[in-house]
Amino acid sequence: MARSDIHLARENDEVELQFRLIMRRLAGGVSIITAGRGEDITGMTVTSVTSLSVDPPRLLVSVNRQASSFALIERHGLFGVNILGADQLDLARRFSNGKLKGRQRFDGIDWSAGSSGVPILGESLATLECRVEEIIERHSHAIIIGSLLDFDLSSRPSSLVYWNSGYIEIDRDSDLDLLADVSIPLAHVR
Template identity: 45%
Template sequence: MTLLDPNVAATALQDAPADAATFKLAMRHLAGAVSVITTGRGEQRTGFTATSVSSFSMEPPAMIVCLNRSSSSWPVVQQHLGFCINLLAHDQLHVADRFSGRGGATGVARYEGAAWQELVTGALGLSDALTVIDCELDEAIERHSHAILIGRVRAIRTRETAEPLLYWHGAYRHISNLDRVLTSA
């Protein structure tokens, strides 16, 4: 079966136990745009790669991001009281890798290898990201392993012409060729 097999749609859905392993497999079907969330100032700067990003409300403009509270970014978000959502373009896979911790980079070292500009909240926005959305932390709702971060939008920058970096079935992908798995350099 290829991922885009037209016969897949004809397959009947089957009940499965709602345990963690089955849930993890089910979530592989949830295609997501890849963002890098930046937070902190100076030597405290850090951030993480995220797919759990969504617009939340129009009035006022607000976003949500879900953050694992075991992540090194969680105490920094609480102290900085803001974060910046950088929606990645398909040619920014190397930035996604660094901010996911792959390769071992931590904290401010995750910013190396890309160009950044300081925004209204003091967080850094990625030059040439598809869209950069700088947010002030409105509320952090702690539930289970994660915190739901609600961010009030303070500044926006966009780049109109590029395509997004996607994550689906455990791999980074390009929207115009979903069968092609992108790998790191």
């Protein structure tokens, strides 16, 4: 196929709508990014956390530059990543609820200030506290590179995933049982 035959978007389609539909096909782990200190705290649900390197430990997160979380990350140079388990669907919804703002999102839930001062949610599968190493602003979002300051890891075997406009709960133990019922060899799953 000649390069001129490749079309990224049809002229009569709404490109943004089509792009969103395409990206919804990509499953992503659900995390809550937290930021701020003291009473000036906020958080947001994201699926845009990914590893950048292990040596040294760095990660990437993409955040809308209009989000209140971005302003606090930029101001303090710190943020938390709270990776959600399958039983934390309510938290994912709470931190994506546009009616709740800033500190309100933390009311009535288990959280504490981490060693860096950023809010860390209790019962997460894993939490990471990061210092901003670099912010790369592009279009509506910023790519934030975080260097690991502190972390905690739970032994719970479940995860929350966002796919095709909905949340999916994944539990290693029960999902392996389901795979065994349909005769998928475990060697291919691990």
